[in-house]
Amino acid sequence: MPRRNYPRKRSTEDIRSLFTNVATTNHFEFQLLAFPGSLINFVQKREPLLSTYFLTRELNLLCKGAELPGATFATAQIKGNYMGVVQKYAHTRIFTDTTFTFIVDKGYKVMKFFQLWQEFIASGGEVSQDKKAFYNRMLYPDTYKCSQMGLTKFDKDHFQKLEYTFINAFPVNIVPSAVDYANNRVLEISVTFAYDRYVLGSIRSLERTSKSDQPAPGTIEYSSNPRGDGERPEVTGPVPPAVDPPSSRQEEWNYPQFENGGKGTGSNFGNTYGPGSDFVPRDPATGVPI
Numbered sequence: 050m051p052r053r054n055y056p057r058k059r060s061t062e063d064i065r066s067l068f069t070n071v072a073t074t075n076h077f078e079f080q081l082l083a084f085p086g087s088l089i090n091f092v093q094k095r096e097p098l099l100s101t102y103f104l105t106r107e108l109n110l111l112c113k114g115a116e117l118p119g120a121t122f123a124t125a126q127i128k129g130n131y132m133g134v135v136q137k138y139a140h141t142r143i144f145t146d147t148t149f150t151f152i153v154d155k156g157y158k159v160m161k162f163f164q165l166w167q168e169f170i171a172s173g174g175e176v177s178q179d180k181k182a183f184y185n186r187m188l189y190p191d192t193y194k195c196s197q198m199g200l201t202k203f204d205k206d207h208f209q210k211l212e213y214t215f216i217n218a219f220p221v222n223i224v225p226s227a228v229d230y231a232n233n234r235v236l237e238i239s240v241t242f243a244y245d246r247y248v249l250g251s252i253r254s255l256e257r258t259s260k261s262d263q264p265a266p267g268t269i270e271y272s273s274n275p276r277g278d279g280e281r282p283e284v285t286g287p288v289p290p291a292v293d294p295p296s297s298r299q300e301e302w303n304y305p306q307f308e309n310g311g312k313g314t315g316s317n318f319g320n321t322y323g324p325g326s327d328f329v330p331r332d333p334a335t336g337v338p339i
Contacts, residue, residue, distance in 0.1 A: 076204050079112035079149060081105065082197040082214075091169045096161050103158060111159055113237060114150035115200055118213055118247050121145065146221060146241050153226075153236040163220050163240050169193055170219065194219045198242070199251065212251045218244040 081104060092099050122139035130136060151159045170193045173186035194217040203210040222241035330339045 072202075072204055076202070077115055078199075078201045078203075079109050079115055080199040080201070081108065081195055082199050084195055085192055087192045088166065088169055091172070092162060092165045095165055096158070098156060098158055099162055099165075104162065107154075108151070108159065108162065111152045111154065112149055113152050114239075116147045116149070117200070117202060117211075118147050118215070119145055120247075142246075144244060144246055146243050147215070148224075148239055148241045150237055150239045153238055160226075160238055163223055163238070166193070166220055167223065190217070190219075197252070198244070212249070214248045214250070214252050215242065215244040216246050216248065218242045 084104065089101070089104075121143050123141040123143055124137040124139055127136045127138065153159050169188070171185040171187055173188045174184050176183045195215075196217060198215040198218040200213045200215070201210055202212075219242065220240050221243040224239040224241070226236060226238050228236070
């Protein structure tokens with residue numbers, strides 16, 4: 050369809066329904082879905098009030114603000130394919146850190162949890178903190194990263210939703226919270242999380258597919274849906290036999306200058322036809338005798 054060279058005229062009634070069905074910012078849910086056992090043991094040993102119910106339910110409700118995640122591509126440049134044109138291509142997907150804001154309860158359990166989480170990350174040393182020679186040593190990432198952290202964005206009708214699942218998240222920065230005598234307001238804490246990647250939508254498990262779910266040897270599975278017009282069943286079939294590319298096939302040559310008609314393969318021909326045969330000059334480009 051050709052592009053119009055004039056703006057389309059629309060009445061207010063035609064577009065009223067579009068602008069009365071927009072998403073709002075005040076309906077979302079934060080969830081910490083999977084904790085490492087070593088992290089839970091460390092936190093609950095230091096602060097028994099940090100129960101499993103608080104970490105899996107109450108902490109989620111105390112999340113006041115969140116950021117829907119984003120990503121960017123690192124690119125490289127190619128020059129010279131076309132005169133005066135610089136082309137870019139992506140080589141790495143970079144996931145930016147995301148920040149969540151929490152309301153602090155009277156027991157300060159929210160602040161204690163995130164402070165203890167960061168303390169656990171750097172607890173690999175063997176010297177007590179009350180010693181002068183104390184030092185920080187980081188633990189192995191699998192022991193402190195939350196394998197799944199969720200963020201669900203929805204609206205007041207709860208009909209449509211947008212889900213994000215963060216993989217291997219941990220608090221990389223706890224923003225300092227200011228307190229003063231001048232104003233009396235609710236204490237809040239902002240925590241920035243780093244993560245390996247995020248998935249648009251929920252995921253059930255990070256386990257690998259079992260061997261029984263893998264296709265049998267000698268079959269190819271097709272499960273893509275290029276047109277997006279509904280479900281497409283998986284189709285399996287035998288793998289077609291391999292065919293050598295034309296460049297690897299051996300072709301017969303026949304030159305009467307040589308004994309036995311000069312039969313052989315082009316890849317084996319040289320300037321002679323074996324010991325005792327005459328030297329025959331050849332065209333270096335085509336290999337044809339001169």
